[in-house]
Amino acid sequence: MMLLERQTQLQQLETLLGDAIGGHGRVAVLAGEAGAGKTAIVEAFAARVGESAAMLRSACEDLSIPDPLGPLYDLAREAQWALPRAIDARHGQRLPLFSDALDAFAAKGPSLLVIEDLHWADDATLDFVRFLGRRIANTHILLLLTARTDRSEGQMRVRRALGEIPAGSVARIDVPLLSQAAVLSLADAAGRDGD
Template sequence: GRLVVLSGEAGAGKTALSEAFASRLDEDLTVLRSACEDLSIPDPLGPLYDLAREAQWEPPRAIEDRELHRLPLFSEALEVFEAKGPCLLVIEDLHWADDATLDFVRFLGRRIANTHILLLITARTDRSEGQ
């Protein structure tokens, strides 16, 4: 397991590079894509829902519920993604992530070392708004 971060200014080609990389991978490797959105109030864990949908996994819909503990959810997600075999997880536009998504990325980053998961993140290094 590894974590790769592609960072640069808006329009620098981060998404194009990540798509070119994913297209050259072995067909037996699972590729799951997600993205953070530029919303005034971002949905908690939006990228996790994207990844879950692509993995055909139904996470608890009560993620927004304050009573739901995130660590068991994150652990279950890691198990689901790991069960896919060698896997590329893509999270685009991390600069727009909500706090819960950042926690999810931290969780994955600390635990994927002994898996067959490559976590690929893209993020802007500038403060420019969408182009």
């Protein structure tokens, strides 16, 4: 996969992952317009992570009524943690459940947790992100989020949730649209007309 004009973002993520491996966990937010290439950066970064950290991936879905904690189910499945049993054991109470989730992910050692399309998150998922973000500093976890920068209600909810995480624990990484030269180069490589 050819990735142009994204070395700065990849270097920032590598630095943040190095911090997390060293015991200073962080939340990284890749923010940009729809189609800017946030997922492409996640894919390229995932390829670089290799054996240095466990990688657990999830995504929010654009459903008319989102399932509560959908991404947490994805992360739990990848971590081989029995989330439905944990929910039953905690009688649906979120704070003890989120604490159990933090323990389960921390037990993996250095970890990269990915939640894509946070702008589509349900309230419970945003609560989980807020919970984890407020406790991540002393972990070996890098929580990598992708979110759109549009003026939607979902983006406003994401901004509020991230605003409740200590500033030193959150790194916002902007993903600008590609330059015209990069678009022409990619189009040429694909045998397409860049105009």
